[in-house]
Amino acid sequence: MDKFDAMRVFLRVVESGTFTKASETLNLQKATVTRLVKRLEDDLATKLLNRTTRRVTVTPDGSAYYDRAVRLLADLEELENSMTGARSNPKGRLRINLPRPLAHSVVAPALPDFLARYPDIDLEIGASDTPVDLFADNVDCAIRIGTVTDQSLVARRIGLSHFELCASPDYWKKHGKPQHPSEIDLHHTVIHMISARTARPFPIIASRDGETVDIHGRKTILCNDVSTCTDLARTGLGIISGGTFMTAPLIASGELESCLALWQLPPMPVSIVYPPNRHISNKVRVFADWVIELFARHPSQQSS
Structure with a gap:
């Protein structure tokens, strides 16, 4: 048995979830895939996979072996590539x-x-x-x-990543656009993105000509997903500090409108x-x- 081939087969079974899918993606007979994994388990004297009629799950030993095997095969692939001219044609x-x-x-x-x-x-x-x-x-x-x-x-x-304050046209029609960032805390709802690292809202700070204003909003909506924050703004629920990667096409299509364009938000x-x-x-x-x-x-x- 080529142990490296068996390891590759084992990785594909784990990633695909079934022997059948693994055999299809590897263009091998299912019996061959099953035999290679079984022989790998015999060689290691440990059970790597729990098998059911519908799906396979990884044992604790199998999970540890998978993590190490991924790194080992990646290093092996890199070594082979460096010896075969793959620097100009990585694979x-x-x-x-x-x-x-x-x-x-x-x-x-x-x-x-x-x-x-x-x-x-x-x-x-x-x-x-x-x-x-x-x-x-x-x-x-x-x-x-x-x-x-x-x-x-x-x-x-x-x-x-640059940012801008924006909301839907319906929101601006209902609440009016602020002329100064301080007005947002008095009259507006702000949709805040929550940091995955700190579980706190990202600060929104606007600056112009040496003046700096922390924006919180009279009312707030908190969300931990950028796309959902943007969707909430599109439905007219409030103002977001949106990255221009996402807001620019929505502003171009008319789904969002920006405000306080002369004020800068830190990139x-x-x-x-x-x-x-x-x-x-x-x-x-x-x-x-x-x-x-x-x-x-x-x-x-x-x-x-």
Whole structure:
């Protein structure tokens, strides 16, 4: 038995959830997949999977083996690639995680270009507003909005996320647009995004000509999902401090209207982060270079 082949089969069974799906994606007979996993278990003298008629689940030993095997096979793939000229043609699975607004508005529409350049890379994309643990979740790299505080990660700055105050036309028609940020605390509802790290609302601070105003709102709605915050604003429930990646197309379509355009809201850095491996994967390197190039030419960055 080629143990590395068996390990790859085991990983695919875990990721797909069934032997049948794993065999289909690997283009192998189901009996072959089953036999390889069974022989791997026999060789390790431990049970890796619990089998039912509909699905397989991972045992505690299997979960620990999966985590180590993912890293081991990634290192092996990187070693093989470095010996076979893959530096100019990287290949294999690349697991990335993105904030939903950037995934939807910036990265996803441009991915055909990335895959045209690197057709041998297989993407696995996660999109969420909650930062993932790159080590625990076996993610190769992630894009983060805000200051990166995790010292265990390498962070490369790729751009800025700018913000603007906006609400739906119906909301402005009903409540009127403020002429000064202080009016928002007297007369308006503010939809605040909650930080996944602190469980507190992100501050909204507006500045102009040396004057700074903290905006809270007469009434508040709290939400832990950026997309939902934007949807709530679109329905006319209040004002959001929205990232221009997401708000610009909604303003262009007339679903949202901005206010206090002369007041500045502090931008937040956008970074790509990855574990500090001694030799960065070629897949991560080309994706990082590509996404930096993507952000550099994006309209939202031209004023930064």
